[in-house]
Amino acid sequence: MEFRTQIIIFCVCVAVGSFLVIASSHVAAQSNTQGVGISITIEGTTPTPTPPPPSGGGGGGGGGSITPTPQPTYANLIIRGQAYPGAVVTISRAGAVAKTLIADGSGGFAAELSALPSGIQTFSLFAEDTNGRKSVTISLTLNLIANTTTTVEGLIIPLTIAISSSTVNQGQPLFIFGQSVPDSDVNLFIQSSEFVKRTAVAESGAWRYELDTTPLEISDHSVRAKAQTKTGEQSEFSETKFFRVVKPGAHAAPGTCLADLNDDNRADITDLSILLYNWGVPKNARADYNKDGRVDIIDFSILLYYWGTCV
């Protein structure tokens, strides 16, 4: 006998970036209308009941034992979600990789895991974008019911995030970038005194934001972000990136200056030659100062801005 129910999450406990989702057998047949983002569907076939023992009658066999038919205790799981175009999505269970797959051109993925043990199972997921940056790992705990297929839909893998420099002079731009769900938004949370900025994700999944550091204090700061789809669903937080704002003109450690491509703390003819060598589609991603995927006149103007002693 086929049965099919759909439930909404009744418990999403977010602790250190993890989901706890317990699918209860006490479910309500209702649709997900709360914009939670994740829905769970359980469907399957009820096991064939064990036939009752014959009641007397024949008498011939006389007390033969009946071996019960062992009931299979496996379950199937389908996870559908969104990462970034071409991202490698890795799903693990019990400390071992259970599935890796590549997200499609829209960032979507669908993973099928079969013959899983029933009961409470924890899965972890992360994505690696086309530039080798990894997302944080999120975990999903489900109560898998034997002889059913549980489908989790609407999972959003947190975006990848990077920054152009770990030290920036006050007033100079900090470029924050990564990959996320195409045609969504990125909400950036910048601290120490928290404020939020928003930027759009391109069709390719790439996103970037040019942060004006003028209003930031001379201090340590951090930035992390969430993906937000056009329909309002949000991912968990990304990794947190830390950066230091120093006084205008203050020297920083070698290798921290945005325009200094050979790490000698100067922006000069050597850096210009490296920039020109990478003109167009960069062979060295560092030459793409503003992280828009190309080395062009904008990057050249950034080099001129830093020209001389570069900090």
Ligand SMILES: [Ca+2]
């Ligand atoms: Ca240099």
Ligand SMILES: [Ca+2]
């Ligand atoms: Ca550029």
